[in-house]
Amino acid sequence: MSHHLKVFINGRIITMEPGRPDASAMAVAAGRFLAVGTDEQLRPLVQAGAEVVDLGGRTVTPGFIEPHSHISYYAYQQLQVNCSPAASQNIDEIKDRIRKRAGETEPGAWIQGYGYDDTLIEDHRHLNRSDLDEAAPDRPVFIHHISGHLYYANSAALKIGGLTADTPQPEGGEIHKDESGRPSGLLLEPAAAAPIVHRMPQPSPEMYKAAMEKAVDHYHQAGITSCHDAAIGFANLGPDLIQLYRELEAEGRLTVRVYMTILEPFYARIIELGLGPGFGSEHLKLGSVKLFQDGSIQGLTAALRKPYHNRPDYFGDLIMPQENLDAVVEKYVGLGFQMAIHANGDRAIESILLAMERADRIHPGRRDLRHMIIHCQTASDDQIRRMKELGIIPNYFVNHVYYWGDRHESLFLGPQRARRIDPLKSTLDMGLRFVLHSDLPVTPVDPIFSMHTAVNRLTRQGAVLGPEQRIGAYEALRAYTVDAAHCSFEEDSKGSVAHGKLADFTVLSDNILTSAPERIKDIRVEATVVGGKTVFGDL
Ligand SMILES: [Zn+2]
Numbered sequence: 001m002s003h004h005l006k007v008f009i010n011g012r013i014i015t016m017e018p019g020r021p022d023a024s025a026m027a028v029a030a031g032r033f034l035a036v037g038t039d040e041q042l043r044p045l046v047q048a049g050a051e052v053v054d055l056g057g058r059t060v061t062p063g064f065i066e067p068h069s070h071i072s073y074y075a076y077q078q079l080q081v082n083c084s085p086a087a088s089q090n091i092d093e094i095k096d097r098i099r100k101r102a103g104e105t106e107p108g109a110w111i112q113g114y115g116y117d118d119t120l121i122e123d124h125r126h127l128n129r130s131d132l133d134e135a136a137p138d139r140p141v142f143i144h145h146i147s148g149h150l151y152y153a154n155s156a157a158l159k160i161g162g163l164t165a166d167t168p169q170p171e172g173g174e175i176h177k178d179e180s181g182r183p184s185g186l187l188l189e190p191a192a193a194a195p196i197v198h199r200m201p202q203p204s205p206e207m208y209k210a211a212m213e214k215a216v217d218h219y220h221q222a223g224i225t226s227c228h229d230a231a232i233g234f235a236n237l238g239p240d241l242i243q244l245y246r247e248l249e250a251e252g253r254l255t256v257r258v259y260m261t262i263l264e265p266f267y268a269r270i271i272e273l274g275l276g277p278g279f280g281s282e283h284l285k286l287g288s289v290k291l292f293q294d295g296s297i298q299g300l301t302a303a304l305r306k307p308y309h310n311r312p313d314y315f316g317d318l319i320m321p322q323e324n325l326d327a328v329v330e331k332y333v334g335l336g337f338q339m340a341i342h343a344n345g346d347r348a349i350e351s352i353l354l355a356m357e358r359a360d361r362i363h364p365g366r367r368d369l370r371h372m373i374i375h376c377q378t379a380s381d382d383q384i385r386r387m388k389e390l391g392i393i394p395n396y397f398v399n400h401v402y403y404w405g406d407r408h409e410s411l412f413l414g415p416q417r418a419r420r421i422d423p424l425k426s427t428l429d430m431g432l433r434f435v436l437h438s439d440l441p442v443t444p445v446d447p448i449f450s451m452h453t454a455v456n457r458l459t460r461q462g463a464v465l466g467p468e469q470r471i472g473a474y475e476a477l478r479a480y481t482v483d484a485a486h487c488s489f490e491e492d493s494k495g496s497v498a499h500g501k502l503a504d505f506t507v508l509s510d511n512i513l514t515s516a517p518e519r520i521k522d523i524r525v526e527a528t529v530v531g532g533k534t535v536f537g538d539l
Contacts, residue, residue, distance in 0.1 A: 005029045006532065007046050009039045011055030012511055016062050016482045016496040026060075028503040031531035036497055053539060058526060059511045061477060062496050063225025063504030064447040065484035068340070068374055068395050068437035071229050071258070072241055075215035077114045077441055079203050083143055084115025090122040091131055098135035110200055111136055113143040115441070116152065127152040128178075129185030142196060146442070147299045151193040152185050161196035163187075170194070202240070209248055216256045220536035222446050223525035225504035226257040226494060228487070230340070230374070230439075231290050233263030249284050255535045257504075259287035259488040261340050264328065277338050278489060282502065282531075287488060288338040288372065291328065292319050294348035297377065297412050298404050302345035304378070309414035318351055325355045333359035338489075339371045340395070346378040353386050360390060367391045370487060375400075375439075377421050378413075381430070384423070388432040393487060396422045398436050398454045399443040401466075405459035419466030424454055428471055435487055436479040451476035451512065452521040473512050473520065503532040507539065 006028045013023040015036060025042040027035040027050065035042055046052055081097050088094045094116070101111050118126050132141040132154030140157035153161065165181045173191030178184040187193045203211070219227060232241055248254040260280075262270065267289045270276070279286045294316060295301025300308060303316045320328075332339050333356070343349045352373055360366070368391060373379075376394040379387070387394060400408070400421055409418035420426075427434045436454060438445045454476040457465050464470075485495025494502050507527040512520060527537030 005034070005045065005048075005050040006053060007042050007050040008053045008055055008060070009042065009046070010057060011060045011507075012057065013060040013497055014062075014477070014511075014513060015498065016478065017498050020498075023497065026497060026503075026505075028532040031503055031533075033497060033499055033501050033503050036499060055507065059508040060497065061223075061506050061508060061512070062481040062494070063506050063528065063530065064223045064480045065487075065495065066219070066222075066224050066227040066437060066440075066445060066447060066480075067372075067435045067484045067487050068228055068230045068261075068397070069440035069445050070231060070234070071215050071219065071227055071256070071440070072212065072232065072245075073234060074218075074441045074445075075208065075211040076203070078211045078214060079112075079207065080144075081111060081113035082115055083113040084146065085117050085120035087115070088121070091125075091127065094121075094127075095131060095135040098132070098141060102136045102139065108139050110157075111139060111141045112200070113141070115146050116143050117146040126150075126184075126186050129154050129158065129183070132185065140196075140200075142193075142200065147296060147301075149189055149295065149299060149301065151187040151196075153183075153187060153193075153196055154185065157196050158183050158185070160199050161193075163195060205244060205247070208244060209253065212244070212248060213253055216254065217536070219256050219445060220528040220530075221525065222448070223506035223508070223528050224256060224445065224447065225506070225528060225530045225535075226259070226484075226488075226490075228259045228261050228287055228340075230261045231263055232260050233266040233290075245284050249281065254283050255530050255533070257283050257285075257494075257530070259285050259490075261287045261290045263290050267337075271335070276335065282493070285488065288340040289332050290340050290342070290374075291325075292342040293325060293351055294319060294343055294345050297344050298407060300412070302377075303343075303347040303351070304345040305347045305350065306417075308412055309417075310411045315347065316345055318348055320351075322351055322354065325351060326358055329355040330359045330362055333363050333366055333369065336366060336369065338369050340374050341371070342374040344375045344377040346380060346383065349373060349376060349379050349383050353383060353390075353392075356390050356392060357386070370489065372435075372487060378417065379423060379427075381423075381426055384427050384430050384432055388430055393483075394427055394432070394434040395487070396424060396427075396434055396436055397439050397442075398422045398424065398450055399438060401457050402449075402453050402460055403443055405457075405465040406461045406463065409459075409463075409465065420469065421466070422454075423466075423469050424471045424475075425469045428475055433483045433486065434479060435484045436476065447480045448508075448512075448523050448525065449521055451480060452517075454479070455517045455520055473515070473517070477512060503529060505529050507537065 141154040143152040170191040173189035176186035294303040372395040482495040509524040527539040
């Protein structure tokens with residue numbers, strides 16, 4: 001790290017510090033802010049020989065902190081064929097992509113794909129083994145559905161997994177069979193795919209590291225300087241991934257700061273070593289314990305208190321029985337560990353609150369663990385009030401409004417419940433701080449777009465969904481800066497432009513606080529700086 005002194009002048013610096021909300025100049029040395037003020041106030045440093053950078057009147061914000069996305073899984077996906085509707089309109093195009101990848105790789109090598117969405121592809125159906133056999137008859141092919149709950153395998157992959165007409169159905173999953181009784185290629189839930197997944201080769205560490213670097217780059221282009229890696233242990237990437245992160249850091253290739261959220265079974269092993277949240281460095285830290293208590297509303301796997309709009313007999317299921325969740329929550333609250341629990345439906349949110357209230361009675365006084373409910377899509381006012389009482393942070397996936405809002409209204413939730421998804425204004429009015437996220441690779445990682453959605457609540461079809469839940473740009477920016485820093489217990493070292501904090505900041509083409517709300521999405525990230533070092537753009 002350089003001890004070289006740099007002074008940035010002529011900027012519009014949104015500090016997110018209530019005592020000094022605006023500044024035009026900042027000095028950076030040894031990776032931290034040394035001074036923040038007006039050009040005039042920092043002139044002595046310039047006269048003393050500091051390097052001067054003219055911001056040209058551009059806006060500076062604290063570096064964006066993305067508190068729930070899957071950066072390492074996204075990197076892993078980049079090694080696979082993109083089967084998402086964004087890349088291919090129909091199954092024939094997907095077959096062409098698979099054929100092309102087969103031509104580029106060794107004979108017999110596995111091909112994996114990601115992002116297939118039967119509801120948005122022109123063919124409106126699932127893939128089957130013969131689609132994939134036609135594209136690559138000589139090698140195993142395995143495609144992940146966008147939901148993370150469904151998979152497709154060709155004949156070679158089914159054979160490697162030992163899945164035949166005679167294979168019994170696994171608990172918690174289904175091997176779908178065709179009319180002849182043979183596996184059709186569609187596998188429901190990880191339990192059904194496990195025999196194949198466990199036999200799939202992993203990419204070499206160097207291949208994976210190169211993919212990670214690309215993913216990190218992508219985050220920097222979006223103005224992100226810190227992120228939570230939201231489910232380490234997913235897709236077979238557990239301790240090896242932590243090792244890989246450590247190597248990237250040692251090699252100076254981990255320029256984004258990562259807070260590692262780790263799936264509960266893996267965390268149990270970390271505890272055995274005497275480690276826990278907060279252990280690590282300024283670039284790589286152990287973070288929260290991750291659990292799931294339901295799935296997604298659009299996948300009809302969220303647990304609701306009232307039935308789905310389009311299925312009046314169906315409420316969705318909780319993942320864990322209440323007593324199991326109670327026990328695991330009590331364990332981690334007792335240890336004083338932060339938890340991040342996934343819940344979209346109000347019944348899953350309720351289940352988490354019941355477990356947390358119970359743990360709070362058993363271990364009174366543990367109020368600053370900053371547990372997060374991840375997505376928290378359908379929280380009621382009463383649930384928000386109880387979250388506040390317990391110090392639980394809603395980590396809202398506000399992009400739901402844009403990507404699924406129309407379908408939530410017409411299909412899954414109906415108009416009344418749809419307009420209240422991601423109730424940011426209600427949360428704000430109750431004085432509870434919240435954060436926002438993209439859940440990459442579920443939606444693109446783009447804090448500017450997520451803030452735009454929080455401010456405008458526009459759906460894909462251009463409707464305003466629940467205008468009463470819109471918030472101001474300042475509140476949206478808080479969610480991606482100061483309040484996100486609070487989620488990793490790092491509010492003293494990041495989240496605002498202030499003396500002594502890490503020099504992580506983002507340069508924007510326009511002022512997000514004074515921009516017309518409908519133009520926020522057009523603001524470009526022009527540069528991203530981590531620890532005083534420019535990691536994206538020219539500065
Ligand atoms: Zn996620």
